[in-house]
Amino acid sequence: MNDQRRSLVADGPEVSALGLGTWALGGPSAAGAQPLGWGGQFDRTEAANVFRAAYDSGITLYDTADAYGTGTAERLLGETLSGTPGKRDRITLVSKWGNTIDEEARQLTGQNATPEYVRQALAASLGRLRTDHLDLYLLHLSGLPVAEASELLGTLQDLVTEGSIRAYGWSTDDPELAAAWVGQPGFGGLEFEINVVHDAPELVALCESNGIPGLARGPLGTGLLTGAHPLGSLITDEQDFRRRSPDWLNYFRDGAPVKELAEALEAVRHILTSGGRTLAQGALAWLWARSPSLLPIPGARTVAQVRENAGAMEYGPLTTDQMREIDELLGADG
Secondary structure: OHHHOEEOOOOOOEEOOOEEEOHHHOOOOEEOOEEOOEOOOOOHHHHHHHHHHHHHOOOOEEEOOOOOOOOHHHHHHHHHHHOOOOOHHHOEEEEEEOEEEEOOOOEEEEEOOOHHHHHHHHHHHHHHHOOOOEOEEEEOOOOOOHHHHHOOHHHHHHHHHHOOEOOEEEEOOOHHHHHHHOOOOOEEEEEEEOEOOEOOHHHHHHHHHHOOOEEEEOOOHHHHHHOOOOOOOOOOOOOEHHHHOOOOOOOEEOOEEOHHHHHHHHHHHHHHOHHHOOHHHHHHHHHHHHOOOEEEOOEOOOHHHHHHHHHHHHHOOOOHHHHHHHHHHHOOOO
16 A cells, blocks of 8 residues: 555655554553553563564554553653654654543543643653654544633644644544634644444545545454454453443443444455455455545554554555445445
8 A cells, every 4th residue: 555655744754554553552541440441461562562563564653642551652652663763753653632640550630621731741742752753742632622622722833833743633523623623723633533333424524625634543443343352242351441331432331342333343244354354454444445534543452463454554445336335234324
């Protein structure tokens, strides 16, 4: 998919058509009693190996946040990639802010959407990432009211001018909120949830009509779209966020896959796995076919997973006919 490389931000470096999401590489964390990590087992060496394998597989786009493992994902990324001489210039870093964290306790402690906190959070992220700038800095509060978000614009634009960020954006699933920042000086792009069983047509249209990238969050449905969790299976690790189902989780309920979504996946499995693709590779291929604006950022917890995801780039997008058949099988709303 070399012809699918693109710039993440204006005048920025080209990035691979596939990124790496780093939430799962942050290890255990929580907000009070609600787990936010992917389970109790966490191996820093394996996590670092995932970063290296992604880089060696041609992935140059890395999406992280201060909330992922309350700083752990940023630290590991900084140690293994941006902290290595010469590599920082060959990778593109995206991070997010808005949640307050207690690194030592591995707890999210609240939210802070003030202009003053933007600078504080950015300085902390840059330190953990061992870099002097981010390519894209995203607001991590999906539902922040427009009035409060607007108060951040001046500070964000100053940070662009100062060179500590190339551009800013918003990680939100609300099209009206997303539209509030589009077109503002220094604005770079959006991040939102989208995949083959959970489409986001308004946000895709917003990206396409304004020529901005859309980082596709949840491209594998927090694991559902890999086929690893079929109907009848159950996640039992009490430190896995999918076991206790936070309100924003769409694909699992108390550790079990959501029946309707699992059935939708089975209905299109034969299309997604056509041509030798794995199920996960087919789900990524759907996103590339869905819109040239989309940049999937699947997570991975093992070297094998990241290599499988990277292998999707060799196959490229699904065909127009395959996309039409999926639409027919899933219905107009996907």
